[in-house]
Amino acid sequence: MCLILLFLIFVSLLPTSLASSDSPSTQALIQQCWHEYPLTTALFQSSQNGEHDIVFQLNGLIQSTVHSTQDSRESSARSNYGPWTHQPACTKVLQSIGSNLCVYTNSSFSNGRGISIFTTPTLANQFAALPAFMDPAALDGVNTFSGAWYTETLPGKGVAMLAKKKLKFGDRVTAYTPALIAYLEDELDTIEREKYWRIAISQLPEDTRNGYLSLAYIYGQENIRVQDIVKANTFQLDIGGQNHLAVFPETSRLNHACSPNAQYHLDPSLLTHFVAVTRPISPNEEITISYTSPLEPTEIRQQHLQSGFHFSCTCPRCSAKRTTDKTIQQIQTLQKSLNDWSATSSGSPKLAEKLIQLYRKEGLEGFLDVPYGFAALAYNAVGDAKRAEKYAQQAREIILMKDGKWTPNMQLWSELLRDPRAHWSYGRRKR
Known part of the structure; x- marks a missing residue:
């Protein structure tokens, strides 16, 4: 999970070139956080007096889409669409983006898993140039069952992902590419968008298509089912500086927890969603990730989950609101002290160790890169x-799980590890 607030804690410590909000790498990190750009309910509204007509139109569309898909497959031998196995189906030019949007499908992608992308022609070329498309070996080990999990319906939660065996810190749970990627726009009306997204899903291989259509949804309106599934299961992916919504059927089975036992990150070059274990998980224990920033006060977390996912969290942290919020305030106070490099700063290794303990108390092992980072600086x-090297290395391990190797924070700790004594923080405080 990418957390903008945690990243900004360290911005003041970064070189100017990295701390700038205009930095491409900084922008990429921020835009990875799809939760900051949730779909709005308005995208799925339709007029009451036209509802039956809409349903009729879409039912007809499903049939015509199947025929057009079959026709496309039959003609694929006669036409060349580059890396795409179907002729792109395009909208008119949208004024808001100055381009049309098209459905691009490669049904043989990643050994037949397939992928459909709804994006601009220019961005489609950028997708096609990624290692995920250009280098078959780049996806070795991806879209392969790890043997670590199984799914089961849990009361009050729906389908959940549970551990098939004992899992330890760092174990990979899943690594999958999306079934659908869609350009994030708000100009198309709901029915027009549904039309193209249904074409995208219909052109996928049967197993991938069925996996997508079996996912949970929020509103339960059949006429907007494809969009409804996106609303309930999407992650945000940045390609070419543009936000896209991505649905990964397998990893969509991961439910939310404010004290998750797993962490994830998205690799844009591989179009892959990786999930790893952050603390020991017992067999048959549910595997969870966080859908929101776990360091926000309880009320803000609840509002985010209710508005974005339409459920109220009843986890132990949310149930113990007063205790949880008090701990969050302590964490914020400690981080402020540790980030104070003035002559009168109270920052010390002792405070950093206490910060680590508070994160563990809250079950936030997947976010320990922040206190580990403060500990590395405090000891240095x-x-x-x-000890500075020890904590910098541990911070790197968590960052690889949470943000990926391309985040600016990785550069921060790599710099310290190269030569702690040459780092700007060395000897800055008295013992």
């Missing part, structure tokens, strides 16, 4: 390079 500041 008093000349303890050995």
Whole structure:
């Protein structure tokens, strides 16, 4: 899970070139956080007096889509659509983006898993140039069952992902590419968007298509089912500086927890969603990720989950609101002290160790890169390079799970690890 607030804690410590909000890498990190750009309910509204007509039109569309897909497959041998196995189906030019949007499908992608992308022609070329398309070996180990999980319906939660065996820190749970990627826009009306997204789903291989259509949804309106599934299961992916929505059928089975036992990140070059274990998980225990920032106060977390996912969280942290919010305030106070590099700063290794303990108390092992980072700086500041290296390395391990190797925070700790004694923080504070 990408957390903008946690990233910004360290912005003041970054070189100017990285701290700038205009930095491409910084923008990429921010835009990875799809939860900051939730779909609005308005996208799925339709007029009451036209509802039956809409349903009729879409029922007809499903049939015509199947025929057009079959026709496309039959003609694929006669036509060349580059890396795409179907002739792109395009909208008119949209004024808001100055381009049309088209459905691009490659049904043989990743050994027959398939993928459909609804995007501009220019961005489609950028997708096609990614290692995920250009280098078959790039997806080795991806879209392969890890043997670590199974799904089961849980009371009050629907389908959930549970551990098939004992899992330890760092174990990979899943690594999958999306079935659908869609350009994030708000100009098309609901029915027009549904038409093209249904074409995208209909052109996928049967197993992938069925996996998508079996996912949970929010509103339960059949006439907008494809969009409804996106609303309930989407992650945000940045390609070419443009936000896209991505649905990964397998990883969509991961439910939310405010103290998750797994962490994820998206690799844009591989179009892959990786999930790894952040603390020991017992057999038959549910595997969870966080849908929102777990360091926000309880009320804000609840509002986000209710508005974005239409459920109220009843986890132990949410149930113990007063205790949880008090701990969050303590965390914020400690982080402020540790980030104070003035002559009167109270920042110290002792405060950093306490911060680590508070994160663990809240079950936030998947977000320990922040306190580990503060600990690395705090120990380096008093000349303890050995412990500084230890915590910088641990911060890197969590960042790889949470943000991926391309995040600016990775550069921060790599710089310290290269030579702690040459780092700007070395010896900055008295023991």
